[in-house]
Amino acid sequence: MSAQIGPQVITSRFGLSESWTLRAYLGSGGYEGLRKALTMAPEDVHKATLDSSILGRGGAGFDAGRKWGMLRKAEPVYLVVNGDESEPATFKDHALIEADPHQLIEGALICAYAIRAARVFIYVRGEMALGLERLQSALNEAYEYGAVGANIFGSGFSVDVVAHPGAGAYICGEETALLESLEGKRGYPRIKPPYYPAAIGLYGAPTVVNNVETLSNLPFVVRNGSEAFHALGEGASRGTKMMALSGHVRRPGNYELTFADVTFRELIYDPALGGGVREDRALKAFIPGGVSAPWFGPQHLDIPLANEKIAEAGSMAGSGAVTVMDETACAVRAAWRISRFFHRESCGQCTPCREGSGWVDKVMRRIEDGNGREADLDLLMDICDNISPGVRWPPAQTTICVLGPSIPSSVASGIRMFKDEFLEHIRLGGCPFPPDRLRASLAHA
């Protein structure tokens, strides 16, 4: 079997020498999309985006062109680029910023032109030191080159772009928390209504918040036309997707794949992609779309990588982070680690998430440590039910944002798919799997 590794819409420069520099960028068609966009009417740029059908690549999968169309008619309008990629096993924006910051800048400028943004803010996860450095250097180059700032390429269109480092909170990837953070406040997701930043966003102004990968598609769209983009993929899922493959595979890494063209089996096993489970062990489970997503088992391997197909099977494509667990992985430990992450990263606003995440973390750890009780499984499911009623997918919500309903996914998946393993921990009074190598370092974290 051999997968087509697609037309490289956004990763075309990944192999180039010093791909993050203006020199490399200009040598490979850089800023041609922007130049072309500036000759078009902003409405036409917007239309090209709509016609391309670019689903948001940040996780929620909302159509970017439609999002722009929801802007309240008021001035100023802001564009905020969400580069706060912070979820475990998610690293595709990281790569896009480090390897091709000019592509992101160009995409952001095309969007800014289409929506007539007064200013662009690129909010980058604070821990991405190299990415921030390269983005800032690229911005400086772009300013000097005339691609950013006043009267861009002599078109009369002016916009400033600000790179803003985040301060270390996963929740700031939630778009309204990101806006709060950008305004200098605590990173708390905003209550809804207002439902969308497009109505009331940054500093109360209508705002588009788009993901790094989403915007990185725009130079291609403008340069090659929306038909070329739309021709890739099928159904609602068009273009390509960066898949961040991690876990127990031979070749973890980022792969740009045409939507709906590849199945999970191909992603994991194709020699050009994941290259199979390490040491040829059996696949136990995999997480198809980031740690918020319910887990899949071997029976789900033939689902194609398309948002709606994954949703139909009861999980989500999310941001495209696929994590593979082989037979040596302890389901309890894996679910506990994920619970622990959400416990530490809950912003603390809503009671069910603030208290529920900690409770789940503590019970899961107790089971992993061998101090579990059989009743704990019902307890865990009921705590999950109180965080996200029904523990179903797509999840119901008792909280302001979707961090809360993300907590039950891993725990419920673990209990539903590997109940015997949980019971064995309880019966044995300990974990039957190889020792936890990271335990000592976690103790200090």
Place this chain on the structure above:
Amino acid sequence: MPETPERGAAVNITLDGRPVVARAGEMLIAAAERAGTYIPRFCYHPRMKPVGMCRMCLVELKGPRGFSLQPACYVPVAEGMEAVTESPAVKKAQDGVLEFLLINHPLDCPVCDKGGECPLQDQTLAYGPGETRFVEEKRHWDKPVPVSSLVLIDRERCIQCARCTRFAEEVAGEPGIDLAGRSDATEVANYPGQPYDSNFSGNVVQICPVGALLAKPYRFRARPWDLQQVETTCTMCALGCRVAAQSSADEVVRFLGVDSDPVNWGWLCDKGRFLFEALNSPRRLSYPLARRAEPVGNGSSGARAPLAEVSWSDALSEVVTHLAEARGDRIGVIGGARLPNEDAYVWSKLARSVLATDNVDAQLGDGLPADLVAGLPRATIDEACSAPLVLLVAPDIKEELPVLYLRLRHAAREGGTKLLEVSPAATGLTGLCAASLRYRPGELAAVARALSGREKVTADVAGVPAAEVEAARALVASTPGLVVVLGRPSLSESASGAAQAGLALAELPGVSFLPALRRANVHGAIDFGLAPGLLPGRVGLAEGSEWFEHHWGPVPAQPGLSTLGMLDRAAAGRMDVLVLLGADPVSDCPDRALAKQALEKARFVVAVDAFENASTAYADVVLPAAIYTERRGSFTNIEGRVSWLGQKVTAPGTARPDWMIAAEIATRLGRDIGASSLDSVWAEIRRVSPLHASVEPDLLMSYRGRDGVVVGTDGTGAVPAEVSPLDPMAAHGISSAELHPAPPGELRSQLHRALGAGPVLTEGTPVPPPPRRIGLGDLEAAGTSGLPAPAHRAGASASPGGVPALRLVARRPMWDGGTLVQESPSVRELHPPFTVALHPDDLARLGAAGGAALRLVSRRGSLVAPVVGDKSVSPGTALVPFNVPGAAVAELVDAASDWTEVTVERLEAGS
């Protein structure tokens, strides 16, 4: 897009299957509550913006994809909305939230201040699980830790509802506490090294839905079920906030703010909340004092005998002897702002009809001319806070009328009210003002005249640049419905400037005024005649003499003296008796030298007070008074709102209400002034004062009438139409359905004796027509109103030569050297340090650095104070706090001069 219905318009929703009419703009939780459905909540507070943090108010709302759980606290009602507040899904979600809140909450209710009045405890008892499923270790924090001088936090009990942090930031504008950390390690914290300094910190304790925030003065003092309560009105300033006074074992232990919609919205300042401590002070006067060792009244004698306890009979005999000997115009009654309305009326009547003097003044030279207060067109607090423009010609509202600051701040931030300020120094509201005009002290009237003028301003006015004055003038001219908050911007300027400013601004069409008087029931005292030339009901002496003679007997023909006038006269040795009615002119009169000299030179001084103070030191007799919470009565706030004062505890020893003292004096002078009970006094007030004819004490005492009634504006004495139901979460700890337990008339006077001659009334005398209230026309006819001539000198009290001369700005901080503050142990030390603030340029000119000691010298006296540089102080002025312990700025001030000048010299180190 559908049109948004106008705020308040009817919106039809379905609540648990029944139709309910809600108001556009309100949240589902509020609409449901008005319809009788209480949705449980912790973080929601009706006076603050919703945050949706606790998630306790989850209900099911119908949407395009069926019912889903939504928080009722931040979902606005919408036409056709369908909500279900009781369903298995709602119950499960709410039970879940309650369980989550409890897992880390310590079960130390038996030692928690909140136990017994705790919403979390109540809801757990009602709906919570009997057993916990949480077997892990609970969260731990150090506890309790102080967040301010008055408030401690127990973070283990905190349920992270953000009520306190929202109050601090959103309501008070002092974000000294905030949430820190995240997830279940979220804590309410100070910024490192910065205590939560606020005039309003006690509110966070009251609105905390658990026992996480604790007030030092109340901590471990009582259990809620032991508390008895009465609703009353706070008398710590003239705003008249509604409070619940709570006692245990006949001792007041706590004040809670009651949500009075037209006044305080449930908030209190820390002064109003915590000064109850003074009531329980061991230094309270409980027996009359007199100087017995040697004959009194010998002004020329040297050392006086010390004050010693005597019987009421002996004390009153001595007072009456001196009053009987004195001529009416040589008797002066100073003070009365501490007195409830009834007492002010009885003392006013005693002075006029028995003592034959019009020398009565409740203000101490630090207020506004009473006829101006009574005669200007008036605005209520609500009217000011909904006006398009409010002009502040006033002291620092945040310090002197703190809760009015909260209301004005809300109006400026959330409403459409613009604020404009005329002040010699920055105030707590300056940051919210569209403009703040810094005039040269003493020249206020010129600014007011320019602002109210029709002509463009082209030249600087009183040191304010022409462009600034003109912009403000244009704003005033183009904004109909101006409300002026009128008071004394600085105590080192005479009242004349503020009075003239008021008169000038009164010429603007449609303008109305809210007087920024500070001291307790000062407005009641004015309304009931404790002001020279003014009879009860805001009636001028000339206008009302016929009417009052008919009811009272003869009244003085000539207007009497103001406090400064009386002090002037006394200092000249021409006063026989000075009565200090809860007044301490030595501490509070802006002119201390004058006050001291006057009390020394007066032949006989009697003080009616709760404590010994700087002025009682000069008294020959001191009579102990029962004060707030120790007696019933009524109160009039700066709007003219009459509200009820409840009694909760008994007065110490033999202390008695002021009106009884007046009645007894009259009786001993052989006259019955008809005051046998509060009921009889009110009955007479309603007959005699047309202003109060429709005020019914029974109504004021009832739950329905708790907000009081405003007299003197349109709709005098109107019955409040609707009293909003109290949200039990907004006011936990307050028994909201309370009716005052004491039925009217219960308090029978022991002085009810048929003695002496009755009022000089002949059968068949025709009743004259009731008098007209004083109005703007009277003020204009009088020209520069108010201040009797002897006490006012135009121009400066010039400095005794030498440069640089600075104009003094003296203002009261909330915490000062006042007796009640100093008798309240928890707050005694909270006053600002005594410093003089200069503009950095002036500081540089002096060659002084911050912290250096300066000597301020005026024509009256001198003071030494450390200096601080402060850019908000205008160049050429020196800003000092009035009456902080250790320094009496009144030593410097010549209260009758337009301004006070000081020279400033740097003291060499060590000198």
